[in-house]
Amino acid sequence: MTTAKTADTRVETRSDKDRVVIFDTTLRDGEQCPGATMTHDEKLEVAALLDEMGVDVIEAGFPIASEGDFAAVQEIARRTKNAVVCGLSRAAPKDIDRCAEAIKPAARKRIHTFLSTSPVHMKYKLQKEPHEVYEMVIAQVTRARNYTDDVEWSAEDGTRTDHDFLCRCVEAAIKAGATTINIPDTVGYTVPEEYFALFAMLRERVPNADQAIFSAHCHDDLGMAVANSLAAARAGVRQIECTINGIGERAGNAALEEIVMAIKTRNDVLPFWTGIDATMLTRASKLVSAATSFPVQYNKAIVGRNAFAHESGIHQDGMLKNTQTYEIMTPESVGVKQxxxxxxxxxxxxxxxxxxxxxxxxxxxxxxxxxxxxxxxxxxxxxxxxxxxxxxxxxxxxxHEHDRIKLTSLTVIAGTRGPQSATLELDIDGRQQTVQATGNGPVDAIFNAIKAIVPHEAVLELYQVHAVTEGTDAQAEVSVRLAQDDYSVTSRGADPDTLVASAKAYLGALNKLMSKQSRSGEGRRRIHSMDVG
The missing domain is CATH 1.10.8 (Helicase, Ruva Protein; domain 3)
Known part of the structure; x- marks a missing residue:
């Protein structure tokens, strides 16, 4: 049993059986979102905040994916004080061994290993028969258990898996030593009633189901990730896997802030509790948004700019009389002051x-x-x-705090008589370099100037401009996405001068690309700018 003080200072007794473990996968599944790549330092900063705010399990990365991922997981394992540090691995022995090596420094560590179980995945992705997959489940969990007592097994595409086969695999995984069983809605296919019934079925039919914690991991392809996750909790699931701002592959994951505040606000119908300090939700949202250069939509639940904004005259009148007329939670409860x-x-x-x-x-x-x-x-x-x-x-x-390359000054000559030109001065690792270049328009001239100082082969996939506020003196916010080979990164720049904002955004993306490639050991081969300065 756990005691906690409520807002009116009464002491409330909480049962451990109602505790929902928050498993944050922002640094793993979230970073797999196209263009959301974070630098090493940004990952460490996000992990530190997740640990501080009370996240129970931090999935720090996929160690086998790259040297950079391995290094980040290992450093997070060294630094994390309270949370369990988790690494992801496929069923392959080398994946599990690499994951174990990365999380070794952690005070509390977990290996999360997964394998596809749905007919479509087994046939086309694994190209294996069910009996082969069944044996692989036992082998991968057994191998992981040799490294740590905390092993999580996931049935990838679990919501499209045959129930009889799923029950067999779950039973085998638990028998082999898995302490957490995750049934992910990998493709965002299920609906709340169906997901509830799936977990109810597993808990009833699997003989050793009481020996493991069940976990939900939902994607938002149909916009039901949070609803499905909460339905799972009602069915007895006691771990929910989620990300800050709901970032993740395709349409994203269940949003951590929405899960936490739904439980907190509607505790009458969701009688659970988490260890998250909700007053840090807005701070976490802003940090992840800045690190990934993914803006939070204005009407995003809990942490969006308009979440506690009221423009309608009727709403304003109600708010002046009593804030509860149009607000079901206070701004302070999620870290925003009114x-x-x-x-x-x-x-x-x-x-x-x-x-x-x-x-x-x-x-x-x-x-x-x-x-x-x-x-x-x-x-x-x-x-x-x-x-x-x-x-x-x-x-x-x-x-852009940790950027190697920074804009010092920019002068652009543009107009109807071309060619347009840009004179650019950059600070590269503390050394100033200046160049002049022309282009088909002022933005093209700026990007050509950058390329003259920092030679690279990255392709510009996105260039987008919007005004931060209204008015002719509004700040411009520019988004730039650069891609090279298997890498794609996005960055934003803001300035009252659109051209300056464009230069900042492009340099931000270039810095991210350089950082990621250098950590993977491919930087010098792929981008000449690693030798600059």
Whole structure:
């Protein structure tokens, strides 16, 4: 039994059987989202925050995938203080061995090994018969159990697996030593009632089902990942696998913040509890958004910009009379303060820091000083400073803090008489380099100038511009996606000057590409800029 204080200071007794373990896979499944690649340092920062906010299990990566993934998992294993550090592996012995080596430094470690069990996966992906897959389940769990007592086994595409065969595999996995059994909705195919019934069936038919914890891992292809996960909890599942902001392959995963707040807000019909500090949800959302350069949609539940915003006159009137008329949870409960400060060029550091805390940011002293200097420069150029302006400014600061290549200055000559030209100065590992280049338009000239200083073969897959706020003096936010061979990275840049924002975004993506390729041991072969500076 566990005791906890409620908002009105009453002591509430919580049963351990109602505890839902939060398994966060932002750093593994989340990073598999196309373009969401994080640098080594960004992964460590995200892992530290997940540990601090009370995540029970951190799936730190897929160690066999690359040297970079292995190094990140191993370093997270060394640094994590409270959470179980988990690595993913396929059924292959070398995968399991590599995973075990990566998580070895962790105080609490888990190997998560998986194998496809659905007819379509066994036939086309594995090209194996059911009896062969069954034997592989036993072998992979047995091998993993030799390294740690905490082994999780997943039936990939479990929701499209024959029930009799699924029961046999689950029973065998538990008998071989698996302590957690995950039945993932790998392709986002199931619906809540069906997923509930699946787990109810397994818990009833598998003889040794009481010897393992069941886990749900849902994808959002039909928009039901969170609903399916909560249905699973109602069916007796006591671990939910999810990601910050719901990022993940294709349409993403179940969103951690939505799972946690649904349980917290509707505890009358979802009588469970988690160990997550919900007041850190907004901070985690912003960190992951900045690290991946994936913006959070404005109407995103819990952490979206409009989650606690009211524009309708009727809603505003109700809110003024009683906030409960249109809010089912308080902004403070997820780490957002309701009070708003009008920011401008006369604002001081204390007011600026207070505004950042309102918006859910917690910066180091150096980050705060850099952000304040940039804020002052922005305030001198813009008449009105909106919350969105500050968010864009700070997100960019966090995202590009560890960049090797930074923009020092940019001058562009454009107009009806071409060719357009750009004079660019970059700081590369502390050394200044300048070049002038022309192009078919000012943006093309800028990107050509960058390529002249930092030679590379990356292909521009996306260039997108939108205004952060309204008005002719609005900040521009530019998104750039670069791809080379098997790598694809996305970055954002913000500035009142669209061309400056374009340069920042392109450099941000280039920095990410360089970082990822250098860690995988392919950087010098694929991108000449590794030798710059």
């Amino acid at each position: 009070t708003s400060l009008v920011m401008g060029k006369h604002s001081g550091r204390h007011a600026f820091q207070h505004k950042l805390e309102e918006l859910g940011y917690k910066l180091s002293s150096n980050q705060l000083e850099d952000a304040f200097v940039r804020f002052k420069a922005l305030a001198d150029r813009k008449k009105h400073i909106y919350d969105e302006d500050i968010e864009a400014l700070v997100d960019e600061e966090i995202a």
